[in-house]
Amino acid sequence: MQFSRRSLLASTGLGVLALGACSSPNAPSGTGGEASGAEGFPVTVATKFGDVVIEQPPSRVVALGWGDAEVALALGVQPVGASDWLAFGGEGVGPWSAGRYTNPPTLIATLEPDFEAIAALQPDLILDVKSSGDQERYDRLSELAPTVGVPVGGDSYLTSTHQQTTLISQALGKPTEGQALLDKLDSAFTEAAEAHPEWKGRTVSAVTRTAETWGAYIEGSERVQFLERLGFTQNPKIAELPVNEGGFSVTLSTEQLRRIDADLIIAFPIYVETTKISEDPLFTAVPAVADGRAVVMDGDLSQAYSLATVESQLFALDKLIPQLEKAL
Structure with missing residues (x-):
């Protein structure tokens, strides 16, 4: 779909x-x-x-x-x-x-x-x-x-x-x-990236699930830029897929879901329960997920990450970084 x-x-x-x-x-x-x-x-x-x-x-x-x-x-x-x-x-x-x-x-x-x-x-x-x-x-x-x-x-x-x-x-x-707001955000990302030099260059997939299908965000979208500012790089297997109308996402069929495998996977649901991701056997079979290198977001964190204002991103950094540290 x-x-x-x-x-x-x-x-x-x-x-x-x-x-x-x-x-x-x-x-x-x-x-x-x-x-x-x-x-x-x-x-x-x-x-x-x-x-x-x-x-x-x-x-x-x-x-x-x-x-x-x-x-x-x-x-x-x-x-x-x-x-x-x-x-x-x-x-x-x-x-x-x-x-x-x-x-x-x-x-x-x-x-x-x-x-x-x-x-x-x-x-x-x-x-x-x-x-x-x-x-x-x-x-x-x-x-x-x-x-x-x-x-x-x-x-x-x-x-x-x-x-x-x-x-x-x-x-x-x-x-x-x-x-001043932008400078504050820049400083927060710089501080987080410098505190985690091991993240630099590691691949990441930003993934979402609707009631109909799976999808992923591409380089240039704010959800990927957020992770790139922490040192991560876009999963090249996602970058190979055709971009949807609007210019910031790709669709993933169930047969393509393995493409999300990367050093880190960030995922969140769209109008479905979080368990539609975390308990999906196709998702849990992806090597990074099986290895514990995935973070499934929900609630305020998912909303803050997606809204992408200065203050929502500061909120997301505070909530997400401990989960990234645990996953990696």
Whole structure:
């Protein structure tokens, strides 16, 4: 079966629509988190859709892209509306961002956002930085407020952590704070890699399982980049396979599952129980798995690893490294 971009996006909640409540246009819910300490307005942000000019520090931000709300929160700005891609519920963010809202945001659906609900929030800035890059979606959002969409090359949720953090921090007038976040992440990866020189050059497969099929991520995807920053290299047997639409994954038939064998295997489920991986006889027969060199992730760790914001990756590093040490 085709291991499509849409099914892969569902691995981290992209298929789950976090349905948001509508407010009266005259009384939008929530309070804005104006970009205090903002630098140098007006600012210009370069995107795939052209330059976006933001005249003054925004006070009513709606964050729709994958992880965009978490980035805004890390920069000290509370969105009044946000999309809950990973179906956390509540405030729509993971534990790495918990407790940062004074008032919870209105939750907006993900793949098919409610434009009337967004308009009711009276936004003065919309963030859709890590999203599909669809022109029609962008056009409709930009009618409501200045919208920072995907960067060049960022279609199909391929906006990188660096790009996402940089664009959002520019839009909020907080480029210094954005760079500080990226520096913190760089330091954490460098420290972890230097503490484990034995990982350098060892091969890794980043694998997932849906109810329909198996799949793996390829070099250039953030899930593989995360592991490469620790010193690992992409399993060349995965790299040989044809890439799915969207550009960051391959499909694996059961006959091809042996291709995931590597020095290390990282795996996580997509809308199936973890046991669908850990107790699958085809998976357990892979030599690396049989040898104990596999980590099957679930819950907060899987979500943090997949979300790939600065703070979710710091969370994932803290949780995953002890498991890697045990596996290797």
